[in-house]
Amino acid sequence: MYASGKYSSRGPALIPRMKTKHRIYYITLFSVVLLGLIATGMFQFWPHSIESAADWTLDKRSVHDAPLVRLPVSSPIPERGDLSCRMHTCFDVYRCGYNPKNRIKVYIYPLQKFVDELGVPISSTGLSREYNDLLSAISDSDFYTDDVTRACLFIPSIDVLNQNSLRIRETAQALTMLPRWDKGMNHLLFNMLPGGPPDYNTALDVPRDRALLAGGGFSTWTYRQGYDVSIPVYSPLSADVELPERQPGPRRYFILSSQTAIHREYRAELERLKEENGEALLLLDKCSNLSQGVASARKRCYKGQVYDYPQILQESSFCVVLRGARLGQAALSDVLQAGCVPVILADSYILPFSEVLDWKRASVVIPEEKLSEMYTILKSIPHRQVEEMQRQARWFWEAYFSSMKAIGLTTLQIINDRIYPYAARTYEQWNNPPVVKWSSVNSPLFLPLIPPRAPGFTAVVLTYDRVESLFRVITEISKVPSLAKLLVVWNNQNKSPPEESLWPKIGVPLKVVRTKENKLSNRFFPYDEIETEAVLAIDDDIIMLTSDELQFGYEVWREFPDRLVGYPGRLHLWDHEMGKWKYESEWTNEVSMVLTGAAFYHKYFNYLYTYKMPGDIKNWVDAHMNCEDIAMNFLVANITGKAPIKVTPRKKFKCPECTAIDGLSLDQTHMVERSECINKFASVFGTMPLKVVEHRADPVLYKDDFPEKLKSFPNIGSL
């Protein structure tokens, strides 16, 4: 490609020099060019050593150079196409094989020009611009393979997008000439305008045996569910006209009809609606007397007034897309592009990509018979929904309608999803516009489950060398009824943990894990030793929590198993002066984080912290030896969209004697560092996932005037 750049830049400079005396020279040059073209055609079959030049010229080769194939009159015609075909009966799945990437491989036949015995081509247009775009897009995608033996899906380069330009019988014959045709098995045809006058079939009339059809305008009777793919009718305006996205909201007109070929019965009905509802409706039609040179496709008229099409579509909340002779209408694409909500009146029409797209979120489908009730039906739709539909419509266009590339790759992805259903794209991936993808949450732990109390929790104590304090913590925690196991993470590589006999004797198993490196992330590793869902992370100096407080914390966690449930709460604030986030540990009325110095959470989050933490946060935390708790709060809030739960009243957690040592200055640098963490994490997550709440959890009878001994958790806030 570098070659092409170089030569083309030299090109224009040569032109002005063209003078008569050089004419002979240029005649020679032209003949050289012709020779070159022939040569490049030949180079295709030459060994690779010359590819630098040959390849580039190949790109420029013309359609007219495609090899000619003459179809004998007697060549066979495929079967018409079997309506009962499904993936498991008509598709050879062995060709797709097992594939670690779960991606099908697609082969495109080289272009050939088919003519009948008299030399008349099988198609009046040959390769169309759109089909060329489509095939090029596929060949640039990672679906593509040029190795025919490895392909799972075959795409003929015979253009059948528009049936009108085809000679049906000869096209069918051409299909059977394809080297791998084999009754059309695993072949995919793209067609957008099926059928022909007078009855307009809703699927391509070309006999095609078992080939899959990606068709625009299927009806429920011709569409083979789970086999064919319903695709949009591409609108050329998509490429030609740029319509900026408009903010969703009310528009000047309520309903707009802009199609030109509406049956007179329907036009009469629309007129009647217009009479009843006046200005809210705009009924446009072809312009009868446009001056020469104006593209009639780009203008619409109402009573002599001329409107620009498709710009006018942006002025309406709803746009009518009525069936014509065909079910599929290119107008649908224009309407979506304009962010106008399509009102689709086409009975039995299989909407484009309906296998994966949820059209109820982007359109209104009304039976043709109810055309006269259209206004009432549309009026009943809530405003907020209309706005969401406008956004959704535009998103559908951008993602799936805007170019032949989008249409082609979506089709292949749908087929891909059928072959590897366990790796299929999800509903959310297909349907959520980026703005929703960004703000919505999809936690894998979405089921409202309150796990049983019995398995209890595993306490994980991270320690370095404070053995005395550690032993006090262990003794205290061991009194909690639901404690199932105690796991000490020994983070000191230079010193061995005390001998077994020296450890406090407790009623539950106690395990010591020695780590290889002194890293904070060791505290959040999903150790196999943790056999319960619930984990209590606790520091080796937290001795001020009572057994009741811990047991209550566990009970609260059971009611909120997908949240962090902890004791000391913290808050993030937006510092308007500095224009960044700030960490706050003062007595506030709000909470957005709980410290993991003492917190219950699901073991799943250990796994997430260790393997799924976005960006470099995990390493950053290990390097700075700080903020692992903030990182955990970010992670959980981001995946669940929920705030943590702070339990029990505020109090000092560390032993009173250990706090006074650190001076105020140390405290301040600490706060600055923590604030930095928040800003760093927010930028890595690309958003601020933390949620602020104003509540904390207490036992039902906390501080109630009620005999303490009858309370389940009397000893709350006492130390």
Place this chain on the structure above:
Amino acid sequence: MQAKKRYLTLFSAGACLILLFCFGGIQVPLSRKGPSRRDDRSLAGYHPGARWRRFSASLQPFSPWEHDQSDSPNEHISPRQKRDANSGVYTGKRCRMESCFDFSLCQRNGFKVYVYPQQKGEKMSESYQNILSSIEGSMLYTPDPGQACLFVLSLDTLDRDQLSPQYVHNLKAKVQSLHLWNGGKNHIIFNLYSGTWPDYTEDLGFDIGLAMLAKASISTENFRPNFDVSIPLFSKDHPRTGGERGYLKHNTIPPYRKYMLVFKGKRYLTGIGSDTRNALYHVHNSEDVVLLTTCKHGKDWQKHKDARCDKDNAEYDKYDYREMLYNSTFCLVPRGRRLGSFRFLEALQAACVPVMLSNGWELPFSEIIDWNTAAVIGDERLLLQIPSTVRSIHQDKILSLRHQTQFLWEAYFNSVEKIVLTTLEIIQDRVLQHTSRSNLMWNSLPGGLFTLPQYSTYLGDFPFYYAKLGVKPYTKFTAIVHVVSPLVSQSQPVMKLLVVVAKSQYCAQVIVVWNCDKPLPAKHRWPVTSVPVIVIEGESKVISSRFLPYDTIPTDAVLSLDEDTVLSTTEVDFAFTVWQSFPDRIVGYPARSHFWDINKERWGYTSKWTNEYSMVLTGAAIYHKYYHYLYTTYLPASLKTMVDQMSNCEDILMNFLVSSVSKLPPIKVTQKKQYKETMMGQSSRASRWADPDHFAQRQTCMNKFASWFGTMPLVHSQMRLDPVLFKDQVSILRKKYRDIERL
């Protein structure tokens, strides 16, 4: 290559470009990205001439600008005629709603279902009985065929296996003699089994005409999309209502269970259905992939037994089916005699992710359920790849598949009633088209049966999808005060209450539901407030009218109040901020509890101070407006009438309803205190709380409700939510909700 030749090539190429330039034929893609493509190719085994590349010459568009010319409006036949023609042509196997269903029957009265009266002497299986009674108990039922849009036979069509004892003979004649049959139009026929040994065809043995089929084990070939409904195969012991919860109680991490993939079932030596099962032993490894078959079936299996039988049978007896089911990550569901099997529902309930090996089976409720989110759909042809496929599934995916099995099981499958209602709702969605559920409503909590699109088609109007859509509920509430006693003095509790509530910064509007026998008081007698106070005369003065989904509620949240409730503005504010975090639950003050009374063997109700609660009474509670709609339309008339006649228990019923939707307890905020002035001595006249029967009635209600729901939906909670600094040792000035601490 010689330099000369290369030069020539390059030169000609360049010249060629110039030429094309001169003719203006193409735009040279100067900006096209580097040479990487070519390099890729040489690595990937490039075959000369095989690669497809873009043609850059000017090509014609596939359709001329005005392609609709041919489409010219008035040439083709009238659309009306076309529609009529369809209904004549597309019948039988090609039936669709458009051609075989009469929508006009549904237009007058909405979607109503009629069940033919049962005829004496006609034998009927228990399952079919359950189906019919589920319909008769639903809100869609009508006893009047003139109002009906859908008809259900009282002839048992569930088992059409001629060899079965349940088989009903002469069905053809019996069906034809029904005077409402009308060729089967707008009828639905339920079927679980069809065909018989050895080929088990899907023929029902009688002409169903234009009727829809709700059939188990239906194949994609016979399934008429958007017309038939594929239902799951369920056993005769399947509960009619209520239904068991899913088995999942824990989310173990890592999510793998003892076995990776299991199956235990028959291998048929004669007749169809065993091709895949015969090959299972290839994949069996007796460690984590345990696929067991037995040859023992029927009386004379010994006669047909093959070489593997003895070995297989021995291995088969070593394992227990239930043990395997509950301890496996994936469960194989291969076809049997028919495409579907009981195993499917069993695996679903056991949170064992089903691995389908039944090519051509139209999965149950495939029209609305996205099975890729709850099952692995395998291909029988690729049996040998199944172990590596399931092993490649990521841990996160396993967790979410597992959760989805549980959601789907409880939402659509765990009782006959759910299966039948889901079938009917699917058809209703087709009939009402523009007010139908979106995919998200069907496939996420709490499921389509609790999400009624007639309320709204906008997802954001429901309390369930805020997180999914990334939106928040409206930040104001509407207070609804239920008034039963006349206005006599300005110091009446209700007057104070109105002022206090209207003062809340979150209050958008106050609605007074006037359920008092006295006529409405004059406007000026109500207190002056900054927000509008609307007085609505209660419909027939029944207590349920406090839960009507009034159009005048402009907000998502409703604060429901009794006339004698005592609350402060701070308490109202705090409760509302809490509700915003839990929009699908009831958040409020007066907590109550239920318990199982062992002596009397029934549910009990208590208002005592306890360490846990399961209800928050609607005398002072915030919840989503949608629950008003559900209360009014989803609950049966029998329960609502009972509540209205007693003027009691409406709050309990609301708690039952919300908990059965959310599967979670309500949320109590802050400390217990007396909420009723009446209890503090100055009893207001005719308070229902003073009635001695009141408490006994509430016990009865609990049990009546539990029996209708088929289960006890209430869930206990041991915690309440207080303001963060509640009763903390800090200056009261630092606290946002100071008044709450004053009792």
